[in-house]
Amino acid sequence: MENNTELKNYISELKSVFAEKSTIIMPALRFAQEKYGRVDDDIIEEISRNLNIPPVKILSAARFYHFFTEKAQARYRIEVCSSISCSLLGSEHIYDYLKRRLSQPGSGGGKNEFSVNRVGCLGSCGTAPAMLINNVLFENLNFEKIDAIIEGIKSGKDIDKILG
Amino acid sequence: MVRILTKYWDEKDSHSIDVALKSGGYQSAKKALALRPQEIIEEVKKAKLRGRGGAGFPAGQKWSFVPDDNKPHYLVINADEGEPGTFKDRYIMERSPHMLIEGIIIASYAIRAETAFVYIRGEFQKAYERLKSAIEEAEQRGFLGRGILGSKHNLRIHLIRGAGAYICGEETALIESVEGKAGRPRLRPPFPAVSGLYKSPTVVNNVETIALVPAIFELGAEKFLSLGSPTDGGTKLYCVSGHVKKPGLFELPMGTNLRDIIFDYAGGIVSGRNLKAVLPGGSSTPVIKADECNVNMDFDCVKKIGSMLGSGAIIVMDDRTCMVRALESLLEFYADESCGQCTPCREGCPWIYKITRRIEKGEAEPKDIDLLLEVSENILGNTICPLGDAAAMPAISIVTKFREEFEEHIKRKGCYFDNLPLAPVLEGRSMV
Numbered sequence: 021m022e023n024n025t026e027l028k029n030y031i032s033e034l035k036s037v038f039a040e041k042s043t044i045i046m047p048a049l050r051f052a053q054e055k056y057g058r059v060d061d062d063i064i065e066e067i068s069r070n071l072n073i074p075p076v077k078i079l080s081a082a083r084f085y086h087f088f089t090e091k092a093q094a095r096y097r098i099e100v101c102s103s104i105s106c107s108l109l110g111s112e113h114i115y116d117y118l119k120r121r122l123s124q125p126g127s128g129g130g131k132n133e134f135s136v137n138r139v140g141c142l143g144s145c146g147t148a149p150a151m152l153i154n155n156v157l158f159e160n161l162n163f164e165k166i167d168a169i170i171e172g173i174k175s176g177k178d179i180d181k182i183l184g
Numbered sequence: 185m186v187r188i189l190t191k192y193w194d195e196k197d198s199h200s201i202d203v204a205l206k207s208g209g210y211q212s213a214k215k216a217l218a219l220r221p222q223e224i225i226e227e228v229k230k231a232k233l234r235g236r237g238g239a240g241f242p243a244g245q246k247w248s249f250v251p252d253d254n255k256p257h258y259l260v261i262n263a264d265e266g267e268p269g270t271f272k273d274r275y276i277m278e279r280s281p282h283m284l285i286e287g288i289i290i291a292s293y294a295i296r297a298e299t300a301f302v303y304i305r306g307e308f309q310k311a312y313e314r315l316k317s318a319i320e321e322a323e324q325r326g327f328l329g330r331g332i333l334g335s336k337h338n339l340r341i342h343l344i345r346g347a348g349a350y351i352c353g354e355e356t357a358l359i360e361s362v363e364g365k366a367g368r369p370r371l372r373p374p375f376p377a378v379s380g381l382y383k384s385p386t387v388v389n390n391v392e393t394i395a396l397v398p399a400i401f402e403l404g405a406e407k408f409l410s411l412g413s414p415t416d417g418g419t420k421l422y423c424v425s426g427h428v429k430k431p432g433l434f435e436l437p438m439g440t441n442l443r444d445i446i447f448d449y450a451g452g453i454v455s456g457r458n459l460k461a462v463l464p465g466g467s468s469t470p471v472i473k474a475d476e477c478n479v480n481m482d483f484d485c486v487k488k489i490g491s492m493l494g495s496g497a498i499i500v501m502d503d504r505t506c507m508v509r510a511l512e513s514l515l516e517f518y519a520d521e522s523c524g525q526c527t528p529c530r531e532g533c534p535w536i537y538k539i540t541r542r543i544e545k546g547e548a549e550p551k552d553i554d555l556l557l558e559v560s561e562n563i564l565g566n567t568i569c570p571l572g573d574a575a576a577m578p579a580i581s582i583v584t585k586f587r588e589e590f591e592e593h594i595k596r597k598g599c600y601f602d603n604l605p606l607a608p609v610l611e612g613r614s615m616v
């Protein structure tokens with residue numbers, strides 16, 4: 021419990037910002053997900069205690085949103101847009117290429133290093149195909165760019181600086 | 185041509201308060217705060233500003249539904265932009281966040297709200313950071329806070345970040361989410377204007393709608409109206425994506441002809457191909473065929489030809505596009521995003537997705553086409569929110585207008601279109 025101090029502090033800070041404490045639930049969940057990499061029962065109870073809102077209410081919100089996960093996520097979460105505008109420009113090929121490239125021996129790093137998923141529209145349809153890595157946006161994708169991005173990650177660059 | 189939202193996007197650091205102030209930023213707020221709230225609403229009505237979030241509801245009229253009571257009122261800005269094909273609100277927040285803030289000042293004053301929330305899509309990192317620092321800049325200069333610009337108006341703007349649920353773009357789901365709950369749309373009535381956030385009168389407006397408000401007070405309502413079409417004032421940020429040479433954002437008079445947008449502004453169809461079909465207002469709007477594209481892109485004109493202006497997201501498909509595959513992609517999205525509280529949507533959306541997938545893979549029987557139509561028709565109008573319709577409408581229109589492609593898939597036991605190549609050579613990019 022003692023380790024959730026950052027979350028506790030964050031919540032008490034927000035109490036002076038928001039008049040209605042229910043509005044603190046979403047920011048608190050997001051904070052926890054980003055800070056601790058997950059939203060598990062311990063986190064739910066912590067938020068519940070600090071806001072004095074029953075845990076079941078926090079839980080039913082938390083489980084509704086994709087962002088909040090019970091288990092820790094991969095270090096690099098790659099999310100390729102599969103919606104219509106990207107699909108028209110061949111985003112399936114980007115997805116398949118990434119899958120193939122990261123499944124080659126020696127390319128994917130350790131366990132839970134990469135995850136690759138198809139997701140809905142990222143609001144970058146005019147610069148399709150698009151994908152996110154840990155919420156950093158990559159646009160106008162092609163295979164060469166994918167190679168450069170993967171190499172950049174492996175050489176330890178910050179994700180948002182990979183393509184300069 | 186008059187540009188409002190994109191007026192200073194070409195300038196360096198267009199998101200900073202300095203650029204905004206140099207271009208007359210916050211002058212409209214000053215003018216508006218000297219009026220009475222009712223006078224502001226009348227101006228916005230006269231300007232015929234219609235909601236840019238999809239439904240085209242007149243903004244001034246929406247504001248006038250807020251009762252004259254003693255409860256706190258709220259303004260909520262819908263920045264959850266998630267409808268496939270749409271990418272305008274993100275750019276407004278990234279490139280002219282002060283225009284949005286100025287609009288929020290005017291709108292909140294008109295509806296007598298002292299607290300505004302911007303619900304911003306969880307994935308939008310840059311837009312969030314830009315808007316956050318713009319709010320700080322505005323607070324420092326006294327454009328937000330207590331007694332704004334020497335008036336009696338107080339205002340605080342809060343940013344709330346979404347968490348990966350498309351349905352939270354629906355206004356009542358969004359309100360639930362701000363209240364810390366799962367984003368499940370509410371039954372109406374009561375409408376948010378009477379009982380919304382924390383059961384108080386609440387106005388929900390789209391980012392683009394509100395960012396246009398300062399221009400009404402800068403130019404005057406008549407001039408604003410004259411920029412667009414007679415029933416629909418102002419400019420529109422059209423989002424053009426798909427098989428055009430120059431995809432991107434184009435700020436044009438509301439009601440610009442669709443053919444001009446595709447062939448002049450967006451550079452026409454990618455080399456060597458012809459136009460086949462267009463989704464004129466985002467992925468939930470009924471498809472129109474190439475020969476139906478001579479239409480003025482305002483809410484009423486697009487409606488007249490059986491589709492919708494929606495969010496102004498023009499998705500262009502060339503003649504190598506497989507319409508079954510396109511529908512499969514559209515339906516996959518809605519099947520994943522249903523919040524699950526109405527049976528026709530929860531069961532129907534995945535069902536029509538699976539039928540379409542079967543047809544595309546060549547595993548369907550002839551009767552599946554009618555089944556697809558029947559299930560879609562049973563979703564239509566039978567749900568709490570329009571997400572079910574958003575899946576059913578393109579399904580019905582694509583199957584009806586391109587039925588022979590569905591039949592051919594069944595006859596040939598699979599897709600007979602070439603596998604789409606990766607990103608056909610794009611010959612340029614527009615201003616985005």
Ligand SMILES: Cc1cc2nc3c(=O)[nH]c(=O)nc-3n(C[C@H](O)[C@H](O)[C@H](O)COP(=O)(O)O)c2cc1C
Binds near residue numbers: 353571
């Ligand atoms: C499933 C669904 C998703 C929606 N997503 C958005 C959205 O991302 N942004 C938006 O402004 N409106 C969205 N809307 C429309 C809103 O419910 C609402 O009508 C709009 O925010 C009102 O603003 P306006 O009057 O300024 O257009 C969505 C509606 C539905 C049914």
Ligand code: SF4
Binds near residue numbers: 368570
């Ligand atoms: S139509 Fe679908 S998304 Fe909308 S409330 Fe019903 S189940 Fe939820």
Ligand code: FES
Binds near residue numbers: 101105269
């Ligand atoms: S469809 Fe891929 S970003 Fe919009």
